[in-house]
Amino acid sequence: MPRIAPLVPEETKGKAKTLLDGVKASIGVVPNLFRTIAHSPAALEAHLSFSSALAGGRLSAAQREQIALAVAGENGCDYCASAHTLVGKGAGLSDAELAANLDARSGDERMRAILAFAKAIVASRGFVSDADLSRVREAGLGEEEIVEVLAVVVGNIFTNYFNHIAETEIDFPFVSAARDAVRSAA
Secondary structure (H helix, E strand, C coil): CCCCCCCCHHHCCHHHHHHHHHHHHHHCCCCHHHHHHCCCHHHHHHHHHHHHHHHCCCCCHHHHHHHHHHHHHHHCCHHHHHHHHHHHHHCCCCHHHHHHHHCCCCCCHHHHHHHHHHHHHHHCCCCCCHHHHHHHHHCCCCHHHHHHHHHHHHHHHHHHHHHHHHCCCCCCCCCCCCCCCCCCCC
């Protein structure tokens, strides 16, 4: 049972209703995450604006989903693991790649470096080493992409922590963020 109950979109008013209506118009549904964040229209607007701005950046939709999965895996967020696995499938990622991404692994060398960097950001609380930066640069990322990786990580930390606090009910096909032996190496 959620510790913060999601709003019912049909019963909301004002800015929260406008934002939730926009989510529904954009993706066809209003996931519990958005319905729950909407208790603070300012927070929901900030999250939606941040995500929208990053969609216009250098990282592809698939790459942003892969980073989101690595962050969900590192933070143990089942809601985000479930949501980003579904969205990642829609972005053309295979089941094996998505499962590997939860463990910050990838079948693609460049993506492996990006996910290792994302994991290092989370694990070190942003105090990455010079070696972490060198590895991601050696994989071909420039400053713009490095900054965007950080931005995607930070946006996903917000939703991971929000879901931990709210205990948001998962309204996607369930995927465990826990690392386990079932996942195969990509």
